[in-house]
Amino acid sequence: MRIESHQQFDAAVEAARAAKLSKGREVWVCCGTGCLANGSRAVAKAFDERIEAEGLQASLGLYHKTTGCHGFCERGPLVVIQPEGLLYTKVKVTDVPEILEKTVRNGEAIPRLQYKDPVTKQAVAKYEDIPFYKHQIRVSMRNIGRVDPEDLDDALAHGAYSGLAKALFAMTPDQVIAEIEASGLRGRGGAGFATARKWKACRKAKGERKFVLCNGDEGDPGAFKDRSIMEGDPHSVIEGMIIGAYAIGAHEGYLYVRDEYPLAVVNLGKAIEAARLRGLLGANILGSGFDFDLRISRGGGAFVCGESSALMRSIEGRTGEPRAKYVHASDKGLFDLPTNLNNVETWSDVGAIIANGGAWFAGWGTPKSKGTKAFSLVGKVKNTGLIELPMGTTLRHIIEDIGGGILKDRPFKAVQTGGPSGGCLPADQLDLPVDYEVLSENGSMMGSGGMIVMDDRTCMVDVARYFLKFLCEESCGKCVPCREGLKQMLHIFEDLCAGRGRPGDIERIERLCHAMQLGSLCELGKSAPNPVLSTLRYFRHEYEAHIQDRACPAGMCRDLTAYEIVEEPCTGCHQCTRVCPTDAISGKPKQKHVIDPAKCISCGSCFDVCPEDCIRFFPKNGSKEAANAHADH
Amino acid sequence: MPTLTIDGKTVHAPHGTFLLAACRAAGIEIPTLCEHPAVEPYGGCRLCVVDVTRPEWNGWNKMVVACLFPVEDGIIVDTRSERVLETRRVVLDLLLARCPETPLIQALAGSYGVTKTSFVLNPEPTDCILCGLCTRICDRMGISAISSVDRGAGREIAPPFKEPPPDCVGCLACAEICPTNHIRYEASDGRRRIWGKDFEMLRCPRCGRAHITVAQADFFAGKNGVPRSYFETCDACKRKELAATATKLAGGASTPAVEQGTR
Ligand SMILES: Cc1cc2nc3c(=O)[nH]c(=O)nc-3n(C[C@H](O)[C@H](O)[C@H](O)COP(=O)(O)O)c2cc1C
Numbered sequence: 001m002r003i004e005s006h007q008q009f010d011a012a013v014e015a016a017r018a019a020k021l022s023k024g025r026e027v028w029v030c031c032g033t034g035c036l037a038n039g040s041r042a043v044a045k046a047f048d049e050r051i052e053a054e055g056l057q058a059s060l061g062l063y064h065k066t067t068g069c070h071g072f073c074e075r076g077p078l079v080v081i082q083p084e085g086l087l088y089t090k091v092k093v094t095d096v097p098e099i100l101e102k103t104v105r106n107g108e109a110i111p112r113l114q115y116k117d118p119v120t121k122q123a124v125a126k127y128e129d130i131p132f133y134k135h136q137i138r139v140s141m142r143n144i145g146r147v148d149p150e151d152l153d154d155a156l157a158h159g160a161y162s163g164l165a166k167a168l169f170a171m172t173p174d175q176v177i178a179e180i181e182a183s184g185l186r187g188r189g190g191a192g193f194a195t196a197r198k199w200k201a202c203r204k205a206k207g208e209r210k211f212v213l214c215n216g217d218e219g220d221p222g223a224f225k226d227r228s229i230m231e232g233d234p235h236s237v238i239e240g241m242i243i244g245a246y247a248i249g250a251h252e253g254y255l256y257v258r259d260e261y262p263l264a265v266v267n268l269g270k271a272i273e274a275a276r277l278r279g280l281l282g283a284n285i286l287g288s289g290f291d292f293d294l295r296i297s298r299g300g301g302a303f304v305c306g307e308s309s310a311l312m313r314s315i316e317g318r319t320g321e322p323r324a325k326y327v328h329a330s331d332k333g334l335f336d337l338p339t340n341l342n343n344v345e346t347w348s349d350v351g352a353i354i355a356n357g358g359a360w361f362a363g364w365g366t367p368k369s370k371g372t373k374a375f376s377l378v379g380k381v382k383n384t385g386l387i388e389l390p391m392g393t394t395l396r397h398i399i400e401d402i403g404g405g406i407l408k409d410r411p412f413k414a415v416q417t418g419g420p421s422g423g424c425l426p427a428d429q430l431d432l433p434v435d436y437e438v439l440s441e442n443g444s445m446m447g448s449g450g451m452i453v454m455d456d457r458t459c460m461v462d463v464a465r466y467f468l469k470f471l472c473e474e475s476c477g478k479c480v481p482c483r484e485g486l487k488q489m490l491h492i493f494e495d496l497c498a499g500r501g502r503p504g505d506i507e508r509i510e511r512l513c514h515a516m517q518l519g520s521l522c523e524l525g526k527s528a529p530n531p532v533l534s535t536l537r538y539f540r541h542e543y544e545a546h547i548q549d550r551a552c553p554a555g556m557c558r559d560l561t562a563y564e565i566v567e568e569p570c571t572g573c574h575q576c577t578r579v580c581p582t583d584a585i586s587g588k589p590k591q592k593h594v595i596d597p598a599k600c601i602s603c604g605s606c607f608d609v610c611p612e613d614c615i616r617f618f619p620k621n622g623s624k625e626a627a628n629a630h631a632d633h
Numbered sequence: 634m635p636t637l638t639i640d641g642k643t644v645h646a647p648h649g650t651f652l653l654a655a656c657r658a659a660g661i662e663i664p665t666l667c668e669h670p671a672v673e674p675y676g677g678c679r680l681c682v683v684d685v686t687r688p689e690w691n692g693w694n695k696m697v698v699a700c701l702f703p704v705e706d707g708i709i710v711d712t713r714s715e716r717v718l719e720t721r722r723v724v725l726d727l728l729l730a731r732c733p734e735t736p737l738i739q740a741l742a743g744s745y746g747v748t749k750t751s752f753v754l755n756p757e758p759t760d761c762i763l764c765g766l767c768t769r770i771c772d773r774m775g776i777s778a779i780s781s782v783d784r785g786a787g788r789e790i791a792p793p794f795k796e797p798p799p800d801c802v803g804c805l806a807c808a809e810i811c812p813t814n815h816i817r818y819e820a821s822d823g824r825r826r827i828w829g830k831d832f833e834m835l836r837c838p839r840c841g842r843a844h845i846t847v848a849q850a851d852f853f854a855g856k857n858g859v860p861r862s863y864f865e866t867c868d869a870c871k872r873k874e875l876a877a878t879a880t881k882l883a884g885g886a887s888t889p890a891v892e893q894g895t896r
């Protein structure tokens with residue numbers, strides 16, 4: 001039923017809350033992309049069928065719902081039993097009867113399905129006690145994993161659209177902007193531009209027709225925070241956009257979502273439809289007299305289409321290529337009309353800020369970076385996934401307490417932040433508080449909040465080469481410094497990693513970096529040198545080793561590295577022979593094994609499995625002494 | 634009218650003009666490769682970079698491309714700062730690696746002291762600098778027969794599916810505008826071939842010269858109310874006709890029409 005006034009909205013929320021409370025117990029099954037890939041749809045179906053067949057709704061007051069991503073995908077499918085908040089991980093269809101019988105009926109835990117803390121090795125029963133969640137504070141992800149993204153009433157019961165009702169009925173557009181200003185919210189899509197300033201400029205821009213856009217392109221490899229928000233809590237994004245449109249004076253909006261996110265497109269589409277039916281979108285929203293409607297625009301999935309001018313061209317149906325803009329989008333954006341673009345996470349923050357007040361959000365963070373921020377934590381840490389934390393949290397806290405430390409307790413080497421055009425920070429920077437300025441000052445950036453943790457078995461030259469390769473493929477190729485510069489830079493890095501480095505390469509790299517930063521048309525090219533410059537800044541000795549000694553100190557560049565088994569601790573346990581892909585290792589059981597250098601492809605698999613630590617690497621073409629010198633470094 | 638300083642000179646430039654035009658009007662030379670008066674500025678070659686500052690910026694400069702930067706009152710422009718020259722040098726160095734055999738690039742790079750590239754030579758030298766002039770002129774005429782395909786290092790200019798472009802009318806505008814003569818075509822009396830597509834020519838009813846393609850005349854016919862017959866006469870004959878008419882109007886010649894007119 002359409003909601004046509006403030007009172008009716010409050011009544012609808014009340015009704016949704018009451019309906020929620022009347023459901024005594026609930027089983028939540030995560031159906032985010034990660035859990036779906038692990039088979040969660042079948043688990044959800046099994047719960048549904050059992051509850052139906054056994055009449056558990058009537059007898060136990062048990063309900064079942066599917067939710068969006070909890071951020072802990074590597075342990076999926078995840079199941080949460082409410083109201084106790086018990087978490088089960090890696091649940092299979094065959095576990096369903098046991099969960100219903102033991103846990104739901106008899107209140108017994110099933111230790112096999114509980115999460116085991118990799119640090120303490122203890123089972124943790126409750127969702128909120130898991131270190132991965134315990135330290136988090138969720139604003140943009142406030143309802144993900146808690147609401148059923150396909151159920152508007154469930155979202156209303158969890159507070160969705162209460163910020164919108166407040167904005168429309170109790171605030172002027174200027175007051176909305178002032179509240180966002182007080183919150184200190186800055187763009188979560190990369191550059192960290194003050195959101196209120198952008199809105200103000202667009203509000204002031206002349207023109208009847210204006211647009212608000214949502215950037216859901218999320219092209220960084222490995223990033224998935226925006227996807228999780230769009231899939232798991234689409235109403236938070238829609239609510240933010242309506243509030244922004246009201247503040248700016250726009251009546252039309254587009255959600256730009258990459259084509260590789262089919263579930264996000266589906267869930268957003270359903271949410272838009274549901275919101276329209278209830279009078280939350282379209283003409284005369286909630287009877288306030290304000291009109292706004294939204295459309296989804298599906299992007300082809302190029303990284304560069306996330307750049308604002310390219311994104312707008314792409315929505316217009318043209319090639320998604322950046323344009324030089326000495327005129328701001330707030331004056332001339334989509335179809336050359338005033339336009340405001342924000343990231344998915346930024347939009348999701350907006351509703352909560354209006355509902356709770358700017359000061360509430362500004363209560364977290366550092367002097368210049370307020371509130372909380374979503375990060376995707378990946379790489380060589382024990383717990384990987386999606387997290388949201390106050391700005392100013394230290395890297396150490398994120399990696400050690402939430403990530404649970406480095407896999408296999410190897411030494412930490414660096415953390416890469418900010419996506420492909422971010423940078424790497426070394427161990428002595430771990431106590432840096434994460435905020436926009438601190439990361440930039442130290443050669444990295446916030447970007448969209450990607451964090452890749454690296455251990456000692458990571459070659460920093462190779463890391464830079466990896467990002468260059470990505471950017472070289474994703475550069476649109478319109479301007480010379482980026483297109484040709486990245487191509488040439490990649491040539492140099494491929495040579496370095498193959499032992500063909502030459503004196504003068506570092507200087508050549510620096511010269512190119514400088515010209516690309518100054519001369520490129522868009523931020524892709526301007527920031528492409530970041531991974532190179534930050535690794536040069538903190539790990540220059542690794543570059544020098546590649547050039548002068550033809551050695552890879554981390555033992556990762558295969559062309560430069562050879563392996564051998566040292567006499568002493570080798571027990572002939574055979575583990576290495578089992579993993580060697582080329583059968584290069586031989587030896588009798590319980591006797592020292594040897595590696596045949598002619599067959600060895602330097603993949604390092606044996607090194608990673610040897611329980612006795614008796615496999616050593618050294619530069620293929622250099623002296624073993626040089627290897628030892630580097631190993632001591 | 635905004636007043637700005639370019640390389641120490643005070644320059645007035647009308648609102649809405651780009652810095653490049655203001656520089657050129659002041660007699661200051663700026664290298665360009667992707668700029669052409671017939672099409673919208675593009676900002677792809679990055680050779681026209683210049684430094685812009687204001688007194689209140691306390692020495693901070695921003696680098697912009699002159700071809701796209703609208704003039705502003707009070708800006709101070711340096712078209713030859715060390716970092717501007719260095720950026721152009723690197724750009725030319727990169728282009729020379731891509732197009733080592735292209736005379737225009739060799740000459741331009743040479744004028745910036747770059748005679749040999751410091752980068753890896755293109756194993757398949759090309760004359761295409763991807764300035765986008767050809768695609769823009771084709772778009773400008775409303776034809777859009779060719780476009781840039783692929784991203785990044787693999788980018789190239791091509792017709793759809795790299796097959797003879799169905800929309801091409803064989804007007805040769807792309808080949809004419811190409812600064813490096815990369816776009817080749819064959820023309821003989823009565824026949825024309827470009828982008829792998831063959832065109833039948835139309836003969837001028839006056840002189841009989843095959844001057845435009847049939848497809849071209851068909852495409853332009855009726856546009857802005859101009860009849861097809863207008864395009865059938867070649868430019869040279871049209872000029873002759875115009876000259877004749879002008880002479881008549883001036884009353885100089887003894888053609889009957891003029892005599893009648895003066896009576
Ligand atoms: C190459 C490139 C890719 C980008 N990709 C994204 C993206 O995927 N998502 C995003 O929100 N912003 C992306 N941005 C940043 C956008 O241009 C823009 O700054 C942002 O969407 C503005 O929203 P915000 O102020 O809320 O951060 C990208 C920028 C560049 C240069």
Ligand code: SF4
Pocket residue numbers: 304322474475476477478479480482483520521522523524525526
């Ligand atoms: S910097 Fe790169 S991505 Fe941006 S316009 Fe230039 S070539 Fe395209």
Ligand code: FES
Pocket residue numbers: 664665666667668675676677678679680681682698699700701
């Ligand atoms: S002429 Fe300005 S970028 Fe090419």
